[in-house]
Amino acid sequence: MAAPVGGSGGRMSTTQGFTVAIDGPAASGKGTISKAVAAHFGFAHLDTGLLYRAVGAKVLLGQDAAEAARALVPADLDADNLRTPDVAQAASRAAALPQVRAALVDFQRSFALRAGGAVLDGRDIGTVICPGAQVKLFVIADAVVRARRRFEELSGKGIDTSFEEVLADVEARDARDRGRADAPLKPAEDAVEIDTSDMAIADAVATAVALIEAKRPV
16 A cells, blocks of 8 residues: 655756655565656666665675775676675675765766656665655565565575575664664655555556656646
């Protein structure tokens, strides 16, 4: 179900593009929804989590997190290992560092303002990166449901893990994301919440599309 968690948001000039901010915890469905709505409207899409995963992957190779963030290039987002559990944990730890987040802010904001519209998904898009986004969605789901989704995804890729390990990972990331001092995971005051725990993906996408349609300039 979709439920508002605040008032109406501010609008940026249409000459700056139309920005959709979609936040939420790991495996809530925000990435799938973001890709679908971007394709539906012909908007550009940025999975900002990939920025932090790319930094995390470099940290696992021995690089300093802040230096890795400052040196990040678009090609780094195409690495084959960005979806592994180890990289996910390293990304979550890197994302808790203020100097890492600061290094990636300008890239994200520039992407958000491109002409033709943009969808960004992450954990602080509506609160920090794009507080003036015309549409802000906050996608949630029960932790057990999210762990089951992630476990099935990893198993399908041949990654050896257990449901218990994945659930522990999801809960640890939630605690770290919500508890960090810099840009914690939380809905913007004017975000609309979509709980995908019991929703088919088609219904979740349809809900998001309807909410975006209602905010688009005529």
